Amino acid sequence: xxxxxxxxxxxxxxxxxxxxxxxxxxxxxxxxxxxxxxxxxxxxxxxxxxxxxxxxxxxxxxxxxxxxxxxxxxxxxxxxxxxxxxxxxxxxxxxxxxxxxxxxxxxxxxxxxxxxxxxxxxxxxxxxxxxxxxxxxxxxxxxxxxxxxxxxxxxxxxxxxxxxxxxxxxxxxxxxxxxxxxxxx
Amino acid sequence: xxxxxxxxxxxxxxxxxxxxxxxxxxxxxxxxxxxxxxxxxxxxxxxxxxxxxxxxxxxxxxxxxxxxxxxxxxxxxxxxxxxxxxxxxxxxxxxxxxxxxxxxxxxxxxxxxxxxxxxxxxxxxxxxxxxxxxxxxxxxxxxxxxxxxxxxxxxxxxxxxxxxxxxxxxxxxxxxxxxxxxxxxxxxxxxxxxxxxxxxxxxxxxxxxxxxxxxxxxxxxxxxxxxxxxxxxxxxxxxxxxxxxxxxxxxxxxxxxxxxxxxxxxxxxxxxxxxxxxxxxxxxxxxxxxxxxxxxxxxxxxxxxxxxxxxxxxxxxxxxxxxxxxxxxxxxxxxxxxxxxxxxxxxxxxxxxxxxxxxxxxxxxxxxxxxxxxxxxxxxxxxxxxxxxxxxxxxxxxxxxxxxxxxxxxxxxxxxxxxxxxxxxxxxxxxxxxxxxxxxxxxxxxxxxxxxxxxxxxxxxxxxxxxxxxxxxxxxxxxxxxxxxxxxxxxxxxxxxxxxxxxxxxxxxxxxxxxxxxxxxxxxxxxxxxxxxxxxxxxxxxxxxxxxxxxxxxxxxxxxxxxxxxxxxxxxxxxxxxxxxxxxxxxxxxxxxxxxxxxxxxxxxxxxxxx
Numbered sequence: 147x148x149x150x151x152x153x154x155x156x157x158x159x160x161x162x163x164x165x166x167x168x169x170x171x172x173x174x175x176x177x178x179x180x181x182x183x184x185x186x187x188x189x190x191x192x193x194x195x196x197x198x199x200x201x202x203x204x205x206x207x208x209x210x211x212x213x214x215x216x217x218x219x220x221x222x223x224x225x226x227x228x229x230x231x232x233x234x235x236x237x238x239x240x241x242x243x244x245x246x247x248x249x250x251x252x253x254x255x256x257x258x259x260x261x262x263x264x265x266x267x268x269x270x271x272x273x274x275x276x277x278x279x280x281x282x283x284x285x286x287x288x289x290x291x292x293x294x295x296x297x298x299x300x301x302x303x304x305x306x307x308x309x310x311x312x313x314x315x316x317x318x319x320x321x322x323x324x325x326x327x328x329x330x331x
Numbered sequence: 332x333x334x335x336x337x338x339x340x341x342x343x344x345x346x347x348x349x350x351x352x353x354x355x356x357x358x359x360x361x362x363x364x365x366x367x368x369x370x371x372x373x374x375x376x377x378x379x380x381x382x383x384x385x386x387x388x389x390x391x392x393x394x395x396x397x398x399x400x401x402x403x404x405x406x407x408x409x410x411x412x413x414x415x416x417x418x419x420x421x422x423x424x425x426x427x428x429x430x431x432x433x434x435x436x437x438x439x440x441x442x443x444x445x446x447x448x449x450x451x452x453x454x455x456x457x458x459x460x461x462x463x464x465x466x467x468x469x470x471x472x473x474x475x476x477x478x479x480x481x482x483x484x485x486x487x488x489x490x491x492x493x494x495x496x497x498x499x500x501x502x503x504x505x506x507x508x509x510x511x512x513x514x515x516x517x518x519x520x521x522x523x524x525x526x527x528x529x530x531x532x533x534x535x536x537x538x539x540x541x542x543x544x545x546x547x548x549x550x551x552x553x554x555x556x557x558x559x560x561x562x563x564x565x566x567x568x569x570x571x572x573x574x575x576x577x578x579x580x581x582x583x584x585x586x587x588x589x590x591x592x593x594x595x596x597x598x599x600x601x602x603x604x605x606x607x608x609x610x611x612x613x614x615x616x617x618x619x620x621x622x623x624x625x626x627x628x629x630x631x632x633x634x635x636x637x638x639x640x641x642x643x644x645x646x647x648x649x650x651x652x653x654x655x656x657x658x659x660x661x662x663x664x665x666x667x668x669x670x671x672x673x674x675x676x677x678x679x680x681x682x683x684x685x686x687x688x689x690x691x692x693x694x695x696x697x698x699x700x701x702x703x704x705x706x707x708x709x710x711x712x713x714x715x716x717x718x719x720x721x722x723x724x725x726x727x728x729x730x731x732x733x734x735x736x737x738x739x740x741x742x743x744x745x746x747x748x749x750x751x752x753x754x755x756x757x758x759x760x761x762x763x764x765x766x767x768x769x770x771x772x773x774x775x776x777x778x779x780x781x782x783x784x785x786x787x788x789x790x791x792x793x794x795x796x797x798x799x800x801x802x803x804x805x806x807x808x809x810x811x812x813x814x815x816x817x818x819x820x821x822x823x824x825x826x827x828x829x830x831x832x833x834x835x836x837x838x839x840x841x842x843x844x845x846x847x848x849x850x851x852x853x854x855x856x857x858x859x860x861x862x863x864x865x866x867x868x869x870x871x872x873x874x875x876x877x878x879x880x881x882x883x884x885x886x887x888x889x890x891x892x893x894x895x896x897x898x899x900x901x902x903x904x905x906x907x908x909x910x911x912x913x914x915x916x917x918x919x920x921x922x923x924x925x926x927x928x929x930x931x932x933x934x935x936x937x938x939x940x941x942x
Contacts, residue, residue, distance in 0.1 A: 181853070198852050201826050205898055281899055 149247060152324025153235040156254070159317040160228035163310035164189050164221065169265060170308035171290070173199065175301045186308055187214075187265075189221055206299060207280025208272060216264040223257050224314070231321060244325075251321040258318055266292050269305070273298075370759055371769045373400040381721055382783045383734060384443040384457055385755070388776030391438035393459055393470065398721065398782060399732055401757055401771035409468045409477045410438025410461045417858070417869030418476075421878050426477055433482035434464030441778040442492045442548075446531065450497035450553055450726030452783045454791045456531065458502050460489045467492065467504055467529060472783075473793050481534045483527045484603035486510070491549035491560060494531070495587065496631075497726065501528040501537065503558045505546040509567070512541070514602070521567035525607060526560060526585060538594045539607045540585050540617060543567055545574075548628045548670075552653045553635030553726055557584040559653075561640055563625040575644070579621040582629055582640045582649070584656050590616045618656050622649040628670035628717075632679070632694060633728050641668040641681060648681055650698060662697040662704055664690045669716055670779075672723035674730035674760055678706060680723075682715040682735065689718055689735055689758065691765060709765040711756050714738040717779040720760060724781055733758040733765070736777050744772050753777060794853035796873030803847040803875065810834045811932040812918050818882075819843045824857040824870065825850055827899030829890065831931075833906040835921040836882040837914060842907075847875040858893030861907065869894055885911045 167186030174182045185194040192210055203209065227250075234250045237243025266289075273288040273296075285299045295304050307315065373379055379397030387394055391410035396403055408418040410430065419427035419436065430436045438461035445452040457470040465487050469479045483489055486506025495501045509522035524546050525539035544562040551558050562581045564574040593599065593613045599606025610617035623645030631638050631653055640649040648668055650660040667685030674680070679697075681690050688708050696704035717736045722728035740754035752772035759766040803821040808830045811819045818836045822829060824846060836842055848857050848870035860867040864880055892903040910916060922931040 178852075201850075 149324040156317040156320040157231035163313040166310040167308035168310035207277030247325040251325040371399040385777035386440040429480040439463040493549040672720040682718040711735040826897040827903040829905040
């Protein structure tokens, strides 16, 4: 596969990521047999079993953030990356093209690291900036990991990259791979 | 030593033999128990194989029991109010209105029958009769709730009911308690009754057929041609002595297509907007098949070949060809035969009320006149009425379990005072010999049962309601004074709060309260109970109910959740504050001062009794 194809593919993956949920959360508890609750972070915000999770959150003083500035920022960045990656596909063998592609790959990686840090920071705040007057006292502050489980009261909450998250990692992989290849004129 | 004392050897041998017999005997007994236990044991978290629908008799309901475990899973209230389910508790409840319009809030349910497609249950409906008040109810099997209750005109004592096989063209309802034919109590002419044919969708009676005598149990041929009923008291007597004079009573076969043609030709006499066909005026629609006097059950074999009438006072069953209507055999089966059901191997099982037995007999052998048609007998406890094998009332019997519905339990359960429970027994019919597996008690009093595969209903059963168009939406709750003496409250419920969590009215105000449970997760049911106002309803997720009531004496009334829901269930409460009639506090002021959750709409000025 040549560099041009890699970048077209990476740009397509970024664009597709915008249409799919980026990150997912699965919440299971004994009294929810066969009906694990799911939340996704998507382009439009938090979607999934929002109604039920909101109903449950009141007991432990957790609130969904009313707005997610980092999500707005991330969506714009992904759109911009898709455009930059597509442009990379039009550069030829010249030196500037090579450096542009390397730059793009670096940007995608930097974006992923920054996004991961922002999500982790937000997850920390969700688990710590809780209503002090919440009825149930037994639940301590918690920090859901970016990937993996955390125990919150009677719930086990799993975090994981959803389709969009995997597509973005794929886009990063293809852009890195493509930056090391020669473009066929 | 042994040589010198042979008696010791004998003693040791005898003791060893006794010990071995004892051990083996106990082992065998334990093993029989554990084999039976294995057949009915459903471990916690595992599911039963069949739904058993048992009529609730004088409880006016239907019991839903898991088979083979015998666990009572749900009671479906039908002809009686049930506070725990919020059923028919309030005048605005459509079923409550139907009950009041058709004869009162109690009933006597006898025969649960399932809607059929191609001769087997299709999972849509279950019908149940109210013998006492001549009514028929339909239960939706997606929600397990009654959705229609109708009075059957022109008859009293709606006893036997059946769906017309194979595709539920009508529900047949038999009028057992004979009435003056022309409806005039002064007429000394013999009483008669009718068989009603009810449309399964609209629940309207399409036509009726007059029968002399008391029409008892119903079944239909599997091809939709005949409706069979047992009829006693052909004598048309009005006392018990007069009812048992004749040697023979009858099974009547109504030719359904012939009756339909006669109705279409306008040959029915219209009463209460229903055409009644009199077989004396319209020959050919009804055939009388003489059977020993005062028969009880009639059951059509799964293959549709025979209708089998049970003798009750005669120890016989009468086997009738279901196409030619000729009697082909009348074998003896035992004392007090009442009802018959079937397996998938050509055997019939008849309940013997007096013998307290179920007798298994081979249909072909009985028809062919073989002496060895009796296969097996098993004792039941005691005085069995109906019995039903899984699928025995449809075209594909399963041949695995049979339920014996006994009238008396006597010594079978721990003492609970003089009003003893009813006893249901589960019998394994998968082998040549019947095996008693287990028994379970029920409240009074299942008469009959029918079964449906759990797998069939699984994709059809709902677990939450889809909110109706007029449901109260979260955020749209409001309290509005709609008149000088009228307040409307739109309320939502969700863990663990009522919105609004308080509202203000005046003594005597007509309060219209619309409540929606806005939960979306299964099993999150909330109650709304209002002390001292005779109000208690239950709402499953998505359900909306509207109540109207008059506000009582001035005071603070806490409405609260009756269905344990969440960690803050006890705190799930709200206040209805009833102001004195002459209070000058306005609704808007009160709600502003109390900082009530939910929107308060000013509406009509609150003026108390002053104009």
